[in-house]
Amino acid sequence: MKKWVYLFTEGSADMRNLLGGKGANLAEMTNLNLPVPQGFTITTEACTQYYEDGKQINDEIMGQIMEYIEKMEEITGKKFGDKENPLLVSVRSGARASMPGMMDTILNLGLNEEVVEVLAAKSGNPRWAWDCYRRFIQMYSDVVMEVGKKYFEELIDEMKDEKGIVQDVDLTAEDLKELANQFKAEYKEKIGEDFPSDPKEQLLGAVKAVFRSWDNPRANVYRRDNDIPYSWGTAVNVQMMAFGNMGETSGTGVAFTRNPATGEKELMGEFLMNAQGEDVVAGVRTPQPIAQLADTMPEVFAQFVDICNTLEDHYRDMQDMEFTIEDKHLYMLQTRNGKRTAKAALKIACDLVDEGMISEEKAVSMIDPRNLDSLLHPQFDAEALKNAEPVAKALAAAPGAACGKIVFTAEDAKAWAARGEKVVLVRLETSPEDIEGMKAAQGILTVRGGMTSHAAVVARGMGACCVSGCSAIHMDEANKKFILAGKEYHEGDVISFDGTTGNIYDGAIRTVDATIAGEFGRIMAWADKYRTLKVRTNADTPADAKKARELGAEGIGLCRTEHMFFEENRIEAFREMICSDTQEEREAALDKILPLQQGDFEKLYEVMEGNPVTIRFLDPPLHEFVPTEDADIDRLAEAKGKSREEIRSMIASLHETNPMMGHRGCRLTVTYPEIAKMQTKAVIRAAINVKKAHADWDVVPEIMIPLVGDNKEFKYVKKIVVQTADEEIASSGMELKYEVGTMIEIPRAALTADEIASDAEFFCFGTNDLTQMTYGFSRDDAGKFLEAYYDAKIFENDPFAKLDHSGVGKLMKMAIESGREVNASLHCGICGEHGGDPSSVEFCHKIGLDYVSCSPFRVPIARLAAAQAAIQN
Known part of the structure; x- marks a missing residue:
């Protein structure tokens, strides 16, 4: 049995x-x-x-x-x-x-x-x-x-x-x-x-x-x-x-062996005399700091300190403990590895290595990569703070800076945030039902509750800013208002607060991006030592690329060239190209864009200092670029010497029933080869100029053809690219290596990867589209029914946030294996949003990808996740 x-x-x-x-x-x-x-x-x-x-x-x-x-x-x-x-x-x-x-x-x-x-x-x-x-x-x-x-x-x-x-x-x-x-x-x-x-x-x-x-x-x-x-x-x-509620010789409490907000090696926690169980964390009465137990019950406190040391030595990690004192007798009700802020996690991991308690690998493995996000998050601008007087101070429960419009319920927080408002959630106390509103808010401010209350623990876990136990607030939740420091605040009024100091300010205070501390560098250096997967970034601008380099990116895995066309001085030329009748007209319009696009690429190569840069050729359908405002339509009509009606009719002809699967990606090049020619010239000329200026840099452009579903398609486009590139290189009198590869984002491309690999030099998995096409649903519309899928237990996760291992992942694994059988030097990466998700990074490590590429702020997360994958596997 x-x-x-x-x-x-x-x-x-x-x-x-x-x-x-x-x-x-x-x-x-x-x-x-x-x-x-x-x-x-x-x-x-x-x-x-x-x-x-x-x-x-x-x-x-x-x-x-x-x-x-x-x-x-x-x-x-x-x-x-x-x-x-x-x-x-x-x-x-x-x-x-x-x-x-x-x-x-x-x-x-x-x-x-x-x-x-x-x-x-x-x-x-x-x-x-x-x-x-x-x-x-x-x-x-x-x-x-x-x-x-x-x-x-x-x-x-x-x-x-x-x-x-x-x-x-x-x-x-x-x-x-x-x-x-x-x-x-x-x-x-x-x-x-x-x-x-x-x-x-x-x-x-x-x-x-x-x-x-x-x-x-x-x-x-x-x-x-x-x-x-x-x-x-x-x-x-x-x-x-x-029983902690038997009278004044009984009590209950929660404590951490180190400070969960800063990581300092000090006993931290709270207790309440004559209280039971949830009273401390429920935040109904504001408790006493644990150090006061030394005065209240010295023998019990000494015994408790001994137990804390025993537990931390045994588990070799910071412990979060619950205890009860029943008539002067101490009982331990729980211990677990304590939740901590990202800043504290880094300090604790480094200190435990320095104390000889754990190895570097263990230190790297014990940090949750997702929590690094909060280190990279805003703080208040030091200059702006000098002129700001706090109107109140409460407990600094979870670090970071929050500034936004006041809302009083989780539902409102979610609704206001969905329409683009920055909000702060102000509550008497939070409960687990508020979790979605807490996620939507810039920060959480509570009237009741201590450092171990629900709001504090959950906010620390999700990297949100939180100030708790502000008893100076006179709250009227029913009428959505409160009084603080003599002023009445209503829904929609703006306040700011600092989860690192506990200070609360009237009005808005400017925030600045975080600077990264010493322990972060140590942990990242250890992570880089153990990982085998390279980490690149998705960047379309020099500023994004620079930020990603600062955060440790080893190249650009995806540069979306269409984002460059939307800038003021080029969108008009691009619209002229779209509304041209002949190839000559199209080429004349593209010639206006060529030097601008070349300049963009030069800046990216400069920032990347010889690290790889993958440039994806034009991907979206043309209708995304056409004007909608009358004034823009008139300007375009004038430039093209056509009537407003003719331009409107051309725009209407670009409308597609299903643009996601429509005239986009490599299909545009098959129809209009001159677009790919212009982009190739821009890529190659930029690389040649940067190489001239920096002979020691290894500038090897990677040209990526999007939305390929058939090798004949790929060969057709590659031929145009190679012919143009070779002509450019020959006329420059310099030597330049370049590679042409493809996005694998259509299931058919994954299924016929062996054919495509005979001509492609690299694969990059565009898992956003690959997920859409494998599941057959649109990322923009999935939100409408995913909740029902979670409730029915059909899905546990959003497949656009966490890579689907058994379907999409299976296609990726097949493509890599069959591709490398034909082409042993084929290098493979991923550039969908999944590239910064830790569980997806681990999967990418297991199936043998060479690199992951993610948004700049997720680069440290991917570096740490890649190291953990290497250590665990």
């Missing part, structure tokens, strides 16, 4: 795939003899089985859960529902990868009308007993039965108003007993049945809820953003309760 349940004493850290991160680490802490309340873990496989069985817990798993409840009762000496010594447990989820705020926790499970009275009498602390019970009813109703939290919060607020008190802790035992009864009445009204009193029924309800929450919308969004497969499932941890 399969084992579905494990005691903490039966597991270890390397069983993470089966026990989830939380379960594996609870087992490991138990093995290290740390004070862990005992319990058991229901495996991730049981979760997968639950979904396979139509969202039911089958008899075999149910039987094992019941058997392990009895084992837990033996270990603890307590019994579920017992009148003498009742067992109370917490139920927590724990997936293989940490998913903060994505899964829900239930505390104090096992309480009912009778047990709460036993607890009150036995402890001599009825306030504590009733506080536990009302919390349990509230959590169970919310998490298991999905009765919204807000109904219960409203009842608490009404009670506090009635009694004239501000804090929950000021409610008496009688108040809490009354609340518990109100909560049960609310439950019955919403659900239509009594609140369950049988502890085993409560436990099964809770286990099912954890399994269900693996599939809740916010978990699915988080998984999509963090490459966590749906098939992994979550484990469930059932653990004996330790």
Whole structure:
């Protein structure tokens, strides 16, 4: 019989795939003899089985859960529902990868009308007993039965108003007993049945809820953003309760062994006395810094510091720990590798190498490449800051600078951002439901909550700026306004705040791009040492190319020449070319563009200093270039000596039913060879001029023909290019090597790659179009139905953001293998958006690409991902 349940004493850290991160680490802490309340873990496989069985817990798993409840009762000496010594447990989820705020926790499970009275009498602390019970009813109703939290919060607020008190802790035992009864009445009204009193029924309800929450919308969004497969499932941890709410000698807290914002080696965290579980991270009361525990409870603090050192030495990484103190006894509830900012990740990795704890390879492997994004993000301009007075200061929860219009809900943040507005999300506190709005906002500002609140953790993870716990704000969420420093702010007003200092400013402050610190250079140097995949950039302007070089690009993998035609002084000449009747007229118009295009290429070659530059010839259909405004049409008519009607009729004739598959790419060259001739002249003349000026540079232009589907097409265009290039080189009297290759973006090109490779010198996979054509849907329209595909579990990711390994990837692998069989020197790269996505970079490494090419700011991400791929494979 399969084992579905494990005691903490039966597991270890390397069983993470089966026990989830939380379960594996609870087992490991138990093995290290740390004070862990005992319990058991229901495996991730049981979760997968639950979904396979139509969202039911089958008899075999149910039987094992019941058997392990009895084992837990033996270990603890307590019994579920017992009148003498009742067992109370917490139920927590724990997936293989940490998913903060994505899964829900239930505390104090096992309480009912009778047990709460036993607890009150036995402890001599009825306030504590009733506080536990009302919390349990509230959590169970919310998490298991999905009765919204807000109904219960409203009842608490009404009670506090009635009694004239501000804090929950000021409610008496009688108040809490009354609340518990109100909560049960609310439950019955919403659900239509009594609140369950049988502890085993409560436990099964809770286990099912954890399994269900693996599939809740916010978990699915988080998984999509963090490459966590749906098939992994979550484990469930059932653990004996330790109570932090028994009075002033009890408490609960969260701490990090190093500073998660800066990486400094200092214990950092927060605690609350007389509080339970989620109180610290939920941000309902603002907690005390961990250092104050040394004054409050010196012995407990000393023991805690010892445990922190033990755990960091054991895991060789910064730890994020949850603990509870029950009547002066310390209990460890969780440890995990802590979420950290990108800046902190680099510092911690370098420090651990310097401390002799880890190797360079391990340092490179422990940084999430996607987080580097935030290092490359804006800070406030130092000059502008000198003249700015902060109107308030709160906790600096996640670094970066944010400036934008105020919105009060996640929905508004998403909607305003979609129409191009820069917004900042201001909330009392954030919850996991707000994740999409947090992604859309420039930054997040909260009234409640500390450095470990949901807003802080999620913002740090996604590289967004966050300031939390600004209690100076008097919030009126219902009317979308707040008062800060005597001024009333409404939706749409502009504020700025700094997630590195916690300062909040009235109005807009100019931001500047980040400068990259020393640790970044060290990590990147190690990454470059271990990676085998080259990293180029997609750049159409010298400024983009320069930025990419600064960030470590080793060449240009894609220069889109059409972007150069849109500039003011050339679009008119190009439109004249489009509206010409004869080849001579077209050539005359193109001759005006030639020196300008040549100048563009010279600048790119200069910036790249002899590194490879791949120039893609004209790709979009001609209708994208024609005028739409009357004044532009009249100007064109005058230049061509035609009437406005004739020009309109020519423009109308360019309209296509499906332009994505229409008259574009190499098809334009087959129709109008003079376009390719002009572009070839510009490429070759530019290369010759730069080579004259820099004899030591190895300038080898790479000319890339787009949208080839048949080798005969490629040969036809290549012949035009070679003839023109050779004439140019001969007349210059210099020697110049150049290469002609193709984009592989049509499935037929991948299927016949062996034929094309006999004539092409390189392949570059244009995975944006290759994905469109392989799936048969348009990137611009896919957004309309992808959400439905995620909900139906047809897709887990957007195939335009993460490369589809089994379809598009299979075509790429086939093309590389069959191409290299015919042409051993064929070099292959990728230049779609996928070139900067870490999981796609790893795939590119595995199938033997020579380089990836991505947008300038993603170059460091690709360099690090390429190193990780080389180390792991």
